Each structure stands twice: as structure tokens, then as C-alpha cells.
Amino acid sequence: SVLTQSPGTLSLSPGERATLSCRASQSVSSSYLAWYQQKPGQAPRLLIYGASSRATGIPDRFSGSGSGTDFTLTISRLEPEDFAVYYCQQYGSSPPFGQGTRLEIK
């Protein structure tokens, strides 16, 4: 199953709501869908696992949802530190990562 993320780039302002999409070419078990955040020069950081569970220390403005082939990462109110690249991952399948969505400041 191939993961396709959209949009490729999302331009928003701090305080706005961000909605990132991850679509799978075949159905993915919700238990095995994760989201990562990567900032320049840093390793990726796990945000969401099991499609909707926040990882340890992740603020509650980050939420994940979806099932089957359509998954969404929502950031309710953007903070300046949220501008980064976001990847979805199906763990236990290959290729595991989507191509990423760049969230940039408008």
C-alpha cells in the first residue's frame, strides 16, 4: 500500500487550523498508522500512533483521525513551533512513509 499525502505544501498563519491528509492505496489497519513531525536538521518525532493516540508529551492541539484508506492529522491552533514537515507512516507495511507535507508560515 502506497501512502499519498496532501497537500504537498500548506501555507497558514499562527492561530489557524491545519488539516493534513494521508491517503492509502489499500486499506490500512488504523492500529498501524502514525504521524511524525520533522524540523530542519532534526530527526523525526512521533506525534500520533494508532491513527489517533498522541505520543508521550505531544500537546493536545495535535489530533489524528481516520480509518481504511483516509487519515487526517489536525493541528487545532498553530503555534510558531508547529511549522515543519509532517509524514504519515503505515507501520508493518512497505513502503512505510508518505512523501510528506510541508507546513509553512503564510
Place this chain on the structure above:
Amino acid sequence: EVQLLESGGGLVQPGGSLRLSCAASGFTFSNYAMSWVRQAPGKGLEWVSAISGSGGNTHYADSVKGRFTISRENFKNMLYLQMNSLRAEDTAVFYCAKWPLADYWGQGTLVTVSS
């Protein structure tokens, strides 16, 4: 505290070899599969290879199959990636990560393949 620390990156000529290492601490290493994930400059994440906790099962991306070998020494809490027949397109930052849910990553080590 979980830590993953990669080493072994550097500049190598096309056709050359390099061995990456990842030192793990803060968790029971042998209980977890591990993986190498790379990121070419300005590009996204690409999974490279994974190995089971025991080391008995290994998997490779098609792009590296037959050229790269993943291994581990559980008594040393070490993960390795032997890379042979390196190509320019292998230039990337290589991360080790717990797998398949990558809740911990190393800081990465840069591999540059160039003449």
C-alpha cells in the same frame, strides 16, 4: 532515557563501502526490531532496512537489496548497516530507529558518496 547514537558516516567514493553503527541504551534492545531510515538532501524519509529483535529476520528496500546488510549484536546493544557498492544516490542522512513504530530515533549520520 532511551538513546540511539549513530556513527560511521563520512565521504566515500562511488563503488566504495561504509559501515554504520547505532549504539542503543535505555531500553531492552533485544526485545525490539530496529530499522535504518535515510533522507537524501531536501527529500523525504526513505526506509532502508529492518531487523527483528533476535536478528533472525531482515528486510530491505529494493533500492539497496544485495548491496546493504543489516545486523545487530544484542549483547553489545549495537545495530549495524554494512553498505557496499555505494552510489551517488545513496547520499543521505541515515537514521536508526526503533521499529516498526519509530518512537525513538537517533540524531543521524551523514553519508556522502562522491568522487
